[in-house]
Amino acid sequence: MRDLKEYELDVVDVAWCPGCGDFQIMEALKKALAEQDLKPSDVLLASGIGQAAKLPHFMKAHFFNGLHGRSISNATGFRMANPTMPVLAIGGDGDMYGEGGNHFLHTIRRNPNITNLVHNNMVYGLTKGQASPTSPLGFQTPTTPEGVVNAPVNPIALAVSLGASFVARAFSGDVEQTKETIKAAMQHEGYALVDIFQPCVSFNKVNTFKWFKDHTYYLEESYDPWDRTAALEKAFEQERFALGILYRCERPVFEYQLAPYGERREALYKGRPDPGKVQRFIEETYV
Amino acid sequence: MARFPVGERRDISIVLCGAAGQGVQTVEQLLVKLVKGAGYHVFANREYMSRVRGGNNSTEIRVSSQPVRALVDRIDVLIPMSGGIRDNIRARLDDETVIVGDREALGEEFAELPGTFLHIPLASLAREAGGRVFANVIAAGVMAGLFEAPEEIMERYFRKRFGHKSRETVDRNMQAARMGIERGKELASEGTLAFALQPDPSVEERVVFDGAHAVSLGAVSGGCDFCCGYPMSPATGVLTFMAQNAHTFGVAMEQVEDEIAAINMALGASFAGARPVVTTSGGGVSLMCEGISLSGVAELPVVVHLAQRPGPATGMATRTEQGDLELAVYGGHGEFPRLVYAPGSLEEAVRLTHRALNMADRYQTPVFVLTDQYFINSYYDLDVPECGSWEVERHIVEAGPSYRRYEMAEDGVSPRSVPGYGEGIVGVDSHEHDEEGHVWEDFELRTRMNAKRLKKMEGIRSETVPPTLVGPKDYTRLVLCWGSTLHIVEEALRQLQLPDTALLHLSQVYPLPAETEGYLQQAEHVVAVEGNATGQLCNLLRQETGFLVEDRVLTWKGLQFSVEEVQAGLREHLA
Numbered sequence: 002m003r004d005l006k007e008y009e010l011d012v013v014d015v016a017w018c019p020g021c022g023d024f025q026i027m028e029a030l031k032k033a034l035a036e037q038d039l040k041p042s043d044v045l046l047a048s049g050i051g052q053a054a055k056l057p058h059f060m061k062a063h064f065f066n067g068l069h070g071r072s073i074s075n076a077t078g079f080r081m082a083n084p085t086m087p088v089l090a091i092g093g094d095g096d097m098y099g100e101g102g103n104h105f106l107h108t109i110r111r112n113p114n115i116t117n118l119v120h121n122n123m124v125y126g127l128t129k130g131q132a133s134p135t136s137p138l139g140f141q142t143p144t145t146p147e148g149v150v151n152a153p154v155n156p157i158a159l160a161v162s163l164g165a166s167f168v169a170r171a172f173s174g175d176v177e178q179t180k181e182t183i184k185a186a187m188q189h190e191g192y193a194l195v196d197i198f199q200p201c202v203s204f205n206k207v208n209t210f211k212w213f214k215d216h217t218y219y220l221e222e223s224y225d226p227w228d229r230t231a232a233l234e235k236a237f238e239q240e241r242f243a244l245g246i247l248y249r250c251e252r253p254v255f256e257y258q259l260a261p262y263g264e265r266r267e268a269l270y271k272g273r274p275d276p277g278k279v280q281r282f283i284e285e286t287y288v
Numbered sequence: 289m290a291r292f293p294v295g296e297r298r299d300i301s302i303v304l305c306g307a308a309g310q311g312v313q314t315v316e317q318l319l320v321k322l323v324k325g326a327g328y329h330v331f332a333n334r335e336y337m338s339r340v341r342g343g344n345n346s347t348e349i350r351v352s353s354q355p356v357r358a359l360v361d362r363i364d365v366l367i368p369m370s371g372g373i374r375d376n377i378r379a380r381l382d383d384e385t386v387i388v389g390d391r392e393a394l395g396e397e398f399a400e401l402p403g404t405f406l407h408i409p410l411a412s413l414a415r416e417a418g419g420r421v422f423a424n425v426i427a428a429g430v431m432a433g434l435f436e437a438p439e440e441i442m443e444r445y446f447r448k449r450f451g452h453k454s455r456e457t458v459d460r461n462m463q464a465a466r467m468g469i470e471r472g473k474e475l476a477s478e479g480t481l482a483f484a485l486q487p488d489p490s491v492e493e494r495v496v497f498d499g500a501h502a503v504s505l506g507a508v509s510g511g512c513d514f515c516c517g518y519p520m521s522p523a524t525g526v527l528t529f530m531a532q533n534a535h536t537f538g539v540a541m542e543q544v545e546d547e548i549a550a551i552n553m554a555l556g557a558s559f560a561g562a563r564p565v566v567t568t569s570g571g572g573v574s575l576m577c578e579g580i581s582l583s584g585v586a587e588l589p590v591v592v593h594l595a596q597r598p599g600p601a602t603g604m605a606t607r608t609e610q611g612d613l614e615l616a617v618y619g620g621h622g623e624f625p626r627l628v629y630a631p632g633s634l635e636e637a638v639r640l641t642h643r644a645l646n647m648a649d650r651y652q653t654p655v656f657v658l659t660d661q662y663f664i665n666s667y668y669d670l671d672v673p674e675c676g677s678w679e680v681e682r683h684i685v686e687a688g689p690s691y692r693r694y695e696m697a698e699d700g701v702s703p704r705s706v707p708g709y710g711e712g713i714v715g716v717d718s719h720e721h722d723e724e725g726h727v728w729e730d731f732e733l734r735t736r737m738n739a740k741r742l743k744k745m746e747g748i749r750s751e752t753v754p755p756t757l758v759g760p761k762d763y764t765r766l767v768l769c770w771g772s773t774l775h776i777v778e779e780a781l782r783q784l785q786l787p788d789t790a791l792l793h794l795s796q797v798y799p800l801p802a803e804t805e806g807y808l809q810q811a812e813h814v815v816a817v818e819g820n821a822t823g824q825l826c827n828l829l830r831q832e833t834g835f836l837v838e839d840r841v842l843t844w845k846g847l848q849f850s851v852e853e854v855q856a857g858l859r860e861h862l863a
Contacts, residue, residue: 014728045707047556050718057715058726063707064715065559066727068582071552074544078556078564079707081540082514086560086708104552107545260534260541261513270561270684270706272538274511276642280676282536283505287495288672 003035008060015059017052022173022199022210026120027056029171029179030089034062036184045088047076049101051127053093053120053199070100073108073117077255080113083268084256087187088114094121098134098154105156109163109192111255116186116193119156120173122201123208130204140207158236160194161229161248167193168232168248172217173200174210178244185246191254198242220245290386290404291482292364299352300483301362302431305377306369309341311424315369316347318428318445323351324496324669325441326432327487331356331668335376335847338521338605344374351435353486357633357668357775361850365481367427369410371397376847386481388430390423406481408471417464425461429468434476434483439469491669498667499659499772500525502634503593505673506641506657507565508537511680512591514562516542516550518572521605522661523595526567547572551579551590558588559716561684561706563645567593570612571602577620580654584624586716587694587702587741589648589655591641592616596660598846607846608661610771610819616656617798617828625651625744628798629753630658632774636795637663638673640753646681647751651744652704658797660819662848663772687712692723696736700743745799752801759790765862766811768837769818770794770825773849777817780854786862797825805833815839815861817854 008031017023034044041061048054050069057064063086067075076090090097097105097119108115124142125131131144135156139148160168167189171179179197186193198217200210220243225231232248256262261269292300302319306312316332323330331350337343348363350356363380366387371394378401381387385403390410398405408430414423432442442465443458450457475481497505504526507515515530517523527543534541540562544550547568554564568576573594583590594616598609616628627647631637641657648655687705691712695702702723707714715725720734758778765788769777774793781791792807794800808814808829816826816837821844826837841857843849849857 010726042707042711042713055727058717061713063713064717064725065556065586066715066717066719066725067552067555067586068578068718071548071579074549074552075556075559077549078514078516078553078558078562079560080556081542081553082557082560082562082564083706083708103545104549107549111542256540261538262540268560268706268708269513269538269540269557269563270709272513274509274513274563274680276509276511276678276680277676278537279505279509280672280674282533283495283497283675284672287497287501288493 003038003040005031005035008034008041008062010059010061013059016055018203020202021052022122023053023056023120025173025176026118026179026197026199027060029176029183030118031060032176032180033183033187037187039087043087045079045086046091047072047079047088048091049096051093051096053091054096056091070096071104072096073101073115074104076115077108077111077113080115080256081259084262084266085268089116089118091118092120093126094119094123094135095125095133098156102134106163109160109165112166112191112252113255114190116183117195118183119194119196120199121156121196122199122205124201124205126201126204137207155236156194156196157247158233161232161236164250164252165194165248166191166250166252167246169193169195169246170198170242170244171195172198172213172244174214182246189249191252216240217242217244220247289479291484293485294364294384298354299350299356300364300485301360302349302351302365302367303346303363303377304349304367304369304427305344305346305373307341308337308339308343308345310369312345312347312369315424315428316349318442319349319431320496320667321441321445322428322432322437323349323435324491326435326437327489327491328352328435328485329355329488329491329669330496331358331666333359333662333666336606344372346377351485353488355669358779359662359776359848359850361852366403368394369424369427371395388481413467414464417467418460422461422464425464426468429465430472430475432465433469433472434481494669495672496667496669497634498525499634499637499664501529502637503641503657503659504529505675506638507591507645508533508539509638509675509678510642510645511563512565512645513538514540514554514557514564515567516544516553517567518544518547518550520569520572522597522664523567523569523572523593525664526593547575548579551576554590555579555583555586555588558590559706561709563589563649565591565593567595569595569597570599570615573612573615573619581620581622581624582718583654584620584622584626584741585718587652588716589652591644591648591655591657593657593659595664596658598844604846606661608819608848609844609846610660611824611844613658613797613824613828616658623738624741625653625748626655626798627748628656628658628796630771630795630797632756632771632793632795634668634670635673638675640795642675642678649681649683651701651748653744658771660772660848684709686710687714693725694721694723694737694740696723696740699747700740701747749799749802752799753796754801754803755807756793756795757790757807758793760788763788763790764811765789765813766807767791767858768814768816768825770797773817773819776849776851777854779851780858783851784855784858789862794825797828800829800832804829805835808833808835813839813862815841815858817841817849817857819843819848
């Protein structure tokens, strides 16, 4: 177990509201890294735009803070070029399921070894409280004054149906369990989704800390995450939401199948390009 | 009786046309190989409709005893594989054209056309060979017979193409080809149709490939180890090359869900230290603009191959235009350094794509390679590029414990490290950021960082690729062009024999090479030739140098200029 102080920056101006669930997710993440004995320079945090996506600016690790919705694409490209370094793609529900919805679908299909942490507070925090793709029906916001009429995205059902190789849900209020779930996701080989319920204290007065507490429960010991039908059933539960690893399966890891790898997995930057080889290829192919 | 070439010409222009799915492209590939194998220089370019079956596609093949690299309107021999040829082909026929085809299959369509019709019973020969599918192979065989091309070239082609299927497929194709070859030899010996060109022994050592391969080869010789893209005409050839040769060159390659993913994956890979290339057309670059802007602020090297086609929006999907120069120069929000290359020849495409990877790495910024459909689908013979001796420059440093990604640097280029190389932390950000890459809203920081990035333009400007001057150095009149029109304008000018007139070709269009202005100043009269409606290079020149090129020969119909069109256009301004 490493000291959590290792992940602290010398100077930091945390822009989250007091009481925001993001603090606990960051704490859980630091603990998960520490317990896996990962130094800040052993791991990459990729993120997009939004309050959650600011996380890499508030702790120490390699970071790629890119565009809104694109962090899993950045993370996938990174893994394709460096199949050895653990990568986490971090963002909120708007970032991952809205702007990044298409990439979310196709990343699941690819199954790169990425841990995808989605801070799901069912509202847009950074832009001050508009509806998000996971906002419940009827949810009133400045842009949905008469309440949300679009059916909310069900990320768990979506991920399970697409065959995501690891699908879990956590609640930020339980740092210990969130940490354990993040650890399990990171140790999983392939794409791992961790949808993390997290109260937005400023803009979501419906899905509060208490609401999440009242509307969640932990999966029982006997639950079999390898059973896809059972996972889908759990995913569609409406009254109370299951926490824990809902689904897992074994699938080949995307980047390991790419031409440069195989037995030897080494970051591309270590390779030595050989223009002579190209010239020989030209002579053999096109004469 | 017809004998080519006619008069003072030194080349023969053969046009094949047929419905999509009829194997026009196969005949084209085969003919290029055969003609080159027979010792002649060759140029081929195809135009095709955006459909998988039907329609009418054509390919032009020029055969010459001297290097030949441009599109002409003139058709010496037309080989229609099916009826319903389009007006743009009809208009190019004249009394000297010989149409080689099957009268029964084509009907009376050709009766009223100019030229001589030469009947070859392709349909019945094909039936004899085993089915209609062989008609194209027989047609290729006829040409092979006329050019006395060695049979083994054909056999090698079939083995490569069908060898994985069965020996029988190869044999049947060869059998069909031989039927054509016999017919071709007969025509030649009867004197009905004869080609009299002098073979050039140096052709044997030369290679033939097209623009898509030229860009791809330049990329891999420049150390490209990562490629992704969404299929989009005419840029797909590069994606296909990378997929098919990924193992040979160790390229991490993926066909992705959209262009937004493509550029963002490439930037993720770039952050990891890869040398990425993304390939797309103008529509794709429109989608990539935000990512290109990210490359600018995050200072992540990336090479974008933009193969132009007519726009706006979906435009004409399989046609050509030089309409995206402004997109390449201005695409993406905010201000950041960039480079745009527009190769004029296949040699340049190999060299400049290689260079694009080095420059992207050195200046940590996006670099465009601007081609177009005409260029991508043109092939001709050239000397083997000596890329074995070209350097792949790496500019990655090890990160020490106090490493900062955006350290201030005199030339604006902060030492770049990648995660995992050394113990330091590497961070990049799409926001304005401090030296470590963290976000602070600080106006002084913003001023400093933006200035640092833009400072890189000075270095970029100091090593631009100079323009090429063709013709007299003491010219008084100058014809200006860029990108794929180089050889077309060159040939047009050679034939026009205009005194005191030279050609200036730009293969780096942004930033403009410093020499450009001097070349323009020397001329009393400048005419620009561009494949777009608004004269985008002229407008860029005006903005960057203040020099106004008023006389412009422009086309935006969806086809690249022919030599004849450029001649006609220049004659108006210069004759």
